[in-house]
Amino acid sequence: MKRVLVTGTTSGFGLDCVRQFLAKGDTVIATGRNLSRRPEVFAAERALYGDRLIERDLDVANAEQRSRIARQAGRVDVLVNNAGLGHFGACEFTDEEAARRVFDVNFFGALALTREMIPALRESGGKIVNLSSVFGFAGFPLAGVYSASKFAIEGWSEALAHELRPHGVSVHIVQPGGHRTGFLSNALWSVVPSDQGLSAAQDQGLRSFQKRLTSRPRGPSAAGVAAAIVSLAHESKAPLRVPVGRDARMMSFLKSWLPKDLFQAVLFRMTKSGFSREAGA
Ligand SMILES: NC(=O)c1ccc[n+]([C@@H]2O[C@H](COP(=O)([O-])OP(=O)(O)OC[C@H]3O[C@@H](n4cnc5c(N)ncnc54)[C@H](OP(=O)(O)O)[C@@H]3O)[C@@H](O)[C@H]2O)c1
Numbered sequence: 001m002k003r004v005l006v007t008g009t010t011s012g013f014g015l016d017c018v019r020q021f022l023a024k025g026d027t028v029i030a031t032g033r034n035l036s037r038r039p040e041v042f043a044a045e046r047a048l049y050g051d052r053l054i055e056r057d058l059d060v061a062n063a064e065q066r067s068r069i070a071r072q073a074g075r076v077d078v079l080v081n082n083a084g085l086g087h088f089g090a091c092e093f094t095d096e097e098a099a100r101r102v103f104d105v106n107f108f109g110a111l112a113l114t115r116e117m118i119p120a121l122r123e124s125g126g127k128i129v130n131l132s133s134v135f136g137f138a139g140f141p142l143a144g145v146y147s148a149s150k151f152a153i154e155g156w157s158e159a160l161a162h163e164l165r166p167h168g169v170s171v172h173i174v175q176p177g178g179h180r181t182g183f184l185s186n187a188l189w190s191v192v193p194s195d196q197g198l199s200a201a202q203d204q205g206l207r208s209f210q211k212r213l214t215s216r217p218r219g220p221s222a223a224g225v226a227a228a229i230v231s232l233a234h235e236s237k238a239p240l241r242v243p244v245g246r247d248a249r250m251m252s253f254l255k256s257w258l259p260k261d262l263f264q265a266v267l268f269r270m271t272k273s274g275f276s277r278e279a280g281a
Pocket residue numbers: 007008009010011012013014032033058059060061082083084085086105131132133134175176177178179180181182183184186
């Protein structure tokens with residue numbers, strides 16, 4: 001049985017992951033922001049699984065908390081870097097503070113925690129599972145900063161996989177498509193100042209996009225992504241990249257097989273029609 005550390009377990013994929021690892025018989029160090037002040041999150045699992053569930057506070061953007069977790073975790077077979085923050089808005093009007101916040105959580109948090117956990121993972125011959133996205137291999141309009149943070153995860157994970165392979169540690173990248181979690185309601189949304197001419201149409205598009213997505217969450221539940229993470233953790237041979245969801249598999253297929261320019265043309269067409277309809281253009 002594995003001993004697994006998961007970040008960002010208070011909702012969505014992270015929460016489902018903890019449940020599925022526990023149900024499989026693994027021991028889970030479930031971490032989350034202020035988890036100690038949110039005892040309701042794992043009330044049922046605590047009663048059911050006793051000391052196979054270890055709950056710890058971890059804001060991945062907090063260096064002190066990361067070091068404490070790394071010191072106290074003990075043996076770890078699998079690290080799941082799941083904590084993440086969405087961001088939507090036109091690149092032109094995304095302020096630097098929001099961009100840095102997204103990178104601090106999505107990229108630097110995972111990078112720094114992983115660095116601290118590598119000695120334990122090397123000892124266990126363990127695995128690292130990093131959450132990317134379909135946005136991690138295709139740049140979608142109005143999601144430039146979020147896409148950039150996931151492209152960063154992809155490049156770093158690929159390099160890390162090569163570095164750690166000789167040490168018996170494997171690295172995997174999970175690339176979910178759109179799923180029904182707290183992601184959209186928790187995301188940061190940048191808006192366009194009202195006097196921006198043409199870009200105001202884009203902003204109108206973004207606002208109706210936001211309204212549509214958050215009022216009627218769509219896509220499959222978190223269970224499929226959690227199941228993919230759990231099976232990655234248990235398989236002896238697993239691929240570097242695992243797209244999850246029909247949309248992600250289709251985009252991954254197109255990206256792999258279409259000539260580069262054609263892929264960009266398809267992406268432009270898909271997203272242009274979507275956003276100009278939103279903008280009423
Ligand atoms: N849902 C999708 O369609 C989708 C698609 C592709 C990739 N993803 C990726 O999947 C991962 C999980 O997202 P989700 O869909 O499950 O969204 P979610 O329901 O919003 O869950 C995100 C989790 O990350 C946590 N988190 C945010 N900032 C944190 C921080 N600084 N330190 C520690 N935890 C933090 C949140 O905790 P709080 O409760 O404290 O905010 C929450 O537990 C993310 O990396 C996301 O980018 C999601």
